[in-house]
Amino acid sequence: MAASPLACLIVEDQAPVAQALDLLFSLHDVPTRIAPDAASALQQVRAGGIGVVLQDMNFAPGETSGDEGAALFHAIRAVDPAMPVLLMTAFTSLERAVSLVKAGAADYFGKPWDDARLVASVRDLLAMRDRPSPLPATTPAARAAGSPDLQGIVFESGAMARVVDLAVHVAAADVPVLITGPNGVGKEKLAEIIQANSGRAGRPFVTVNVGALPDTLLEAELFGAEAGAYTGAQRRRIGRFEAAHGGTLFLDEIGTLSLAGQAKLLRVLQTGEFERLGSSTSLRSDVRLLCATNVRLPEAIASGSFREDLYFRLNVIEIAVPALRDRPEDILPIARHLLARAPTDPAPALSADAEAALLAHAWPGNVRELQNRLQRARLVATGPAITPADLGLDERTPGSRGTAQATVQGSERAALEALLRTHGGSVSRVAEVLGLSRQALYRRMERLGVSLERRPRS
Structure with missing residues (x-):
């Protein structure tokens, strides 16, 4: 029965x-x-x-x-x-x-x-x-023995175990998913996990950074364009919705999409139809939509910079990825994994002091910053093991976890000022280290109160 x-x-x-x-x-x-x-x-x-x-x-x-x-x-x-x-x-x-x-x-x-x-x-x-939970246990060995395709993600913390479990759970539902969290935490990796464990696995997985697209190019990028539709369009261009047909379309930085762009995207989600730029022929594409943002969209809605109706369309299920500083158990496993992938033999090791420095740092740039610091350390290290100085995390570098817990914003500000000093005031270099665009770094400097007067020229 x-x-x-x-x-x-x-x-x-x-x-x-x-x-x-x-x-x-x-x-x-x-x-x-x-x-x-x-x-x-x-x-x-x-x-x-x-x-x-x-x-x-x-x-x-x-x-x-x-x-x-x-x-x-x-x-x-x-x-x-x-x-x-x-x-x-x-x-x-x-x-x-x-x-x-x-x-x-x-x-x-x-x-x-x-x-x-x-x-x-x-x-x-x-x-x-x-459906039974695909990740019934939280130990690494138990997860490794399971069937979900986790796309090589590395984690030890219970917080990330719950995030990954939810991603695998929702994969089969074929509904829009909104992935939220600060820059550099691995939101695209979560999207890849959803795709890999869905009924669309093996089909196209198309990524678009909508925050990097000006309004003048957004429509052509997403929906395509006919030859002659705009200056330089010498032949028909297939848009990302068409390219992702049958698979998954991942829209990154959705929170920075302009209101005009939001209206165009909402129309497609409501009707399922779109036209290439320069054409009146309606097209349809079977895609699953995944979106990611570091913007607090409810606050953006309240300020009038994001449409509430689009938010409801995108946020059928939300997956919130925690910052690296909130899951310190993941720091060393990720670091060791990244070093093991280094194109050197043998792989470089972390000294005890380097491990302590990694655990003490507040990680405003999250996993992306960790990856960049390890890459730097591999290039500059001269001894048998990586030191805190190789990581750029010597005793003069602010950002200890104790400071971060007392006042995260103050620690981020101090760390950012230290990075600017370390890199001679180069905004471009600091943005690269943190895995941010120059514009995003300028916004962060404004938010943290790093004044324009004290910024060296980049």
């Missing part, structure tokens, strides 16, 4: 709202259960048969703090740590909901909600709960 399908548990004290949600899901064949309060919700989670929880943030009359919702979320995670929880919130509880998403909630939805996005999220999470 087949087991009953997992249900979505709706935790909502307002009966009309609960009934509206129940009706919405019934129209899309999503099984539901309803709990009017936290006690009932926990009882049903313990009883089993629940695949995802959709919970309100407030239950008592007049309560708007979100404290009740936060308490329920943590209680659910204590009963079932793997249970996906979706939050429903009014504006007054938005800040608390965002903090819970950072703590592990699957997503949050405002009231009134977007029907299509809500149903899609619940369906995807139920589908993932119906």
Whole structure:
């Protein structure tokens, strides 16, 4: 006898709202259960048969703090740590909901909600709960013995184990995924893992850095152009949507896309159709869209620089990649792996002092900075083992982990000023070390208060 399908548990004290949600899901064949309060919700989670929880943030009359919702979320995670929880919130509880998403909630939805996005999220999470976890263990040996294609990613931390597990889980869902996190953490690697474990594995995987494209070239790059469509277009050009047909299209730095570019992308996502520049013939392309950004898109929406409707289209599932400083267990394994790949025999080793320096550094440039520093060390090292000085992390270099924990921004500012001094004020060289564009580095300098007056010429 087949087991009953997992249900979505709706935790909502307002009966009309609960009934509206129940009706919405019934129209899309999503099984539901309803709990009017936290006690009932926990009882049903313990009883089993629940695949995802959709919970309100407030239950008592007049309560708007979100404290009740936060308490329920943590209680659910204590009963079932793997249970996906979706939050429903009014504006007054938005800040608390965002903090819970950072703590592990699957997503949050405002009231009134977007029907299509809500149903899609619940369906995807139920589908993932119906499949066994591809990474049931967190030890390296257990992961290596498993079947997922992890594309050579190296990690030891539980934080990255959860990120990779989620990437493998969502791979089969064939829905848009938004990968967020600071520059240099490996967002493209996560996109490669999703592609490699999806039904589109072995098909085209096309990457576009939309942040590097001016508006004048964006349309031709994404959708293609006919001969003569613009100056220099001597023959037909196939766009990235066409090139990725049947596979995956990865749009990096989506948060920097102009509003005009966002409107063009949204139209394709809404209609599934596009035209080459200079043509009126509509084309269709079967692609899975993955996007990445280091921009906090909810804040960009609030400031008017990012479209909310596009955000909902892209953010069916979000994967947040933590900064390297927040997963120190990964620093030395990644460093050793990178050195083992060095084109020298034998591979260079790290001295004990170098390992200590790596662990003490705040890593504002994340894994990309680590890679660049190791490359530098291989070139300048003269002894049998790499030293802190070879890494550019001697005792004069600010950025210790203790400082970073006390004030991350102050440490980043000091590290950035030290890098500018080390490289003679060359913005280009510092940008290269950190794995940033010059424009991104200038923005970081402004954010951290590295004044224009103190910047040497680059």
